[in-house]
Amino acid sequence: MAQLNIPLPATEPTEALFSNFIAEVKEIEKRDSVLTPKQQIDRLLRPGSTYFNLNPFEVLQLEPETPLEEVKKQYRRLSILVHPDKNPDDRDRAQQAFDIVNKAYKCLEDDTQRAKALEIVEEAKGRTDQMIEEKRKKQRKAGKGSKVDEDDPVKYKHAVYVLTMKLFADLERKRRQTEERSMEDRKRKREEEIEEEEKKKIDKEWQKNYEESRENRINSWKAFQSGSKSKKVKEFRP
Secondary structure, X not given: OOOOOOOOOOOOOHHHHHHHHHXXXXXXXXXXXXOOHHHHXXXXXXXXXXXXXXXXXXXXXXXXXXXXXXXXXXXXXXXHHHOHHHOHHHHHHHHHHHHHHHHHHHXXXXXXXXHHHHHHHHHXXXXXXXXXXXXXXXXXXXXXXXXXXXXXXXXHHHHHHXXXXXXXXXXXXXXXXXXXXXXXXXXXHHHHHHHHHHHHHHHHHHHHHHHXXXXXXXXXXXXHHHHHHHHHHXXXXX
């Protein structure tokens, strides 16, 4: 039997494979971003949304490196989808979703806030890379090679995503703790001020009563003295 010489397909370079993967991911994200109004509202109000929605990129379904013009376009699309007027049968939840979208956009529109959000994303990437390197070392030490799950771009992206959410949540927790301490300090200070005001009020009232009683005592003494003198004059009258 003649042997068939079927040429094998050329192996694509790793960089090309990764580029194709990224392109596919972007297509999936683009497809998922075009959800119905109800689906978008459900997404923004899903269980755990309090923490998910701390990440403005997650709320607006954007990559961190998205230019501001694209951010504006996506904001308009989402705000229209979840606007209460567009969802009269679910107005209350739509209003909540609309407020969430609006807050996320304001964050990314502001240069300072956006820079802080990007810092969190970069920190998540850095920590993820460090975690991966530590896993490689452990596996090499155990004689299991250097391949880790996060070598898969999908799993790597998920690891960064999870850590990004955690960092946003940690930041919010610290903010709330600082705010609570500040409120407690203000409350304690106000209580001290009220206590001081009450003390001054009592002292003032006491001083007033003392002055009045002092005046009464003086008048009584004067009256007594005057009465005594009159009595003596009558007794020694010739």
